[in-house]
Amino acid sequence: MLNDLSVFLLAAGMMQAALLSVFLLLPSNIIQVSNRLLVIVLLTLAAGFGELFLYGSGVSFLHPNYAYIGTLISLLQPPAIYLYTRSLMYRHFRIRPAHAVHLIPFATGLIVFFTLYVPLSDSAKITLLQQQDLPGMPVSLPLALAYHGVFLGWLGYSLRRLRSFNSDIQHLYSDIARQQMLWLRFLLSGYLGLWIVSIICCLFFYLFRLTDKTSWVLPVVSIAGFAFINTLLVCALRQPAAFMGLTQADEILLENIQPVKAPQLRGAEQVDKVAEFMHRNQPFLDSTLSLSQLAHQLKLSPHDLSAIINNGFQQNFFTFISEYRIEHAKKLLAMPEDKRTILDIMYSSGFNSKSVFNTAFKKQTGLTPSEYRR
Structure with a gap:
């Protein structure tokens, strides 16, 4: 169950994400593509926090039909982070139909949710929740690994593109301190590290069938999530004033x-x-x-x-x-x-x-x- 610290951190994280999303949705802010993508990132983070809150408080066991919804929504987060990273790198970045490919994990999650989980009886759903190796994770190890793989894959690819970008700008600018977006590289590296630790824990719990994980898993996840969202908020709000991204002329020049x-x-x-x-x-x-x-x-x-x-x-x-x-x-x-x-x-x-x-x-x-x- 949740302790007072976990309750505070999860509630604060959800509140911060919701309030900043409202701020970014104002007409003067929503015009920026990066802000729209940041709203998606924040709302998916809030959904993940909500999943942990419902599980740790026992609400998921009272209403098992609502379990895993936060997990499902969070599948939109890695692609949103990748596209957000791209929108910061390139000034004229726009969402195109081709980007719909990033919805494949979410669409797959929907299919799994409605074909494997929803048809189960309430008692069967509660049994599944009790057998979770990590809060919000599927009981099936292949599904849990696939879920982690979505985050590891997209975050890893985002970092790869960011490293390539940092190399590219050295061909164009003599002042690269602001353009490098080291804050984003540091943040994504830390977040990727958390998911690597998570998948190791998931395998460890699955192999050794440990019980009572929530006594320490939820506080640790709450602290890590709270730190991540606050770092993201501070850096993301400062970033537009520092660097608006490469122009189309820069992109064309880099290609040549x-x-x-x-x-x-x-x-x-x-x-x-x-x-x-x-x-x-x-x-x-x-x-x-x-x-x-x-x-x-x-x-x-x-x-x-x-x-x-x-x-x-x-x-x-x-x-x-x-x-x-x-x-x-x-x-x-x-x-x-x-x-x-x-x-x-x-x-x-x-x-x-x-x-x-x-x-x-x-x-x-x-x-x-x-x-x-x-």
Whole structure:
């Protein structure tokens, strides 16, 4: 049964999800595709919390027909998280008919629910609930594994796309701290970890037929769920102001940014031209410099500039610009008469993020900025 802490956390989680969903449904907010998808994520989380609450409070045993509804609805959550991730990465992302493929787990769950569970008598349903290895999980091990597989599969694929995205933006931007969405990667990694632990527990309980799991499972799940939803709320509400996603022009450019082997003579001339421009004009001091902006200054196409950087300098755009910024910072740090703080020098060199600056500086020099200054 539920203890007071579990009751509070589950109730608070459901209330937070419901209230924020109402907020996101306001006309000024619902226009954003990412907000609509976030509403689905929140409501499915609330449904999962509700499933645990009904099970732990004993209501599911009094009304077994309502059991597993939260579990069923939660099958919409992994695809919603994946599409939400995509909507943050790409500014012009839209829901298309092809995305209906993500409804397959939910549709399959509906079929299983109405063909295997609903026809059972109330007493048979109660017996099934009592035999659960984990609250909200099907008694059948194959079904429980399939349920976990939906979450593990979609969350894993979301992380894979996010890692690919973080690699792609280094070809386009010199300031990647905000675009990387590390908060989302951290959050999804943690959530994926919870589901890995859950499937291990499910197998353990099934093999050893342990009883009285709710005495500790529900509090642990309640705490983990409460932490997840609050982290999601804080980060998701901050994210739109930080980065609105790649534009269609960025997407097209990324599709064409494969290294291109240009004629050696012309390639060498272009490399020298770019290097001379960088030393003379110092465009890297602009913290918001992008590949397209630098290409415009050089009177080159972004595709050609990317090919020059990839082939001639053997670097992506982010690393290329960072090296110039680090060299500039090294000169300032080596000047005894320059009394500015390291943070001021960081900004003067074109960096916007302290962590990115320190990482790039250490990688290039083997020293931290403070050690180099000494």
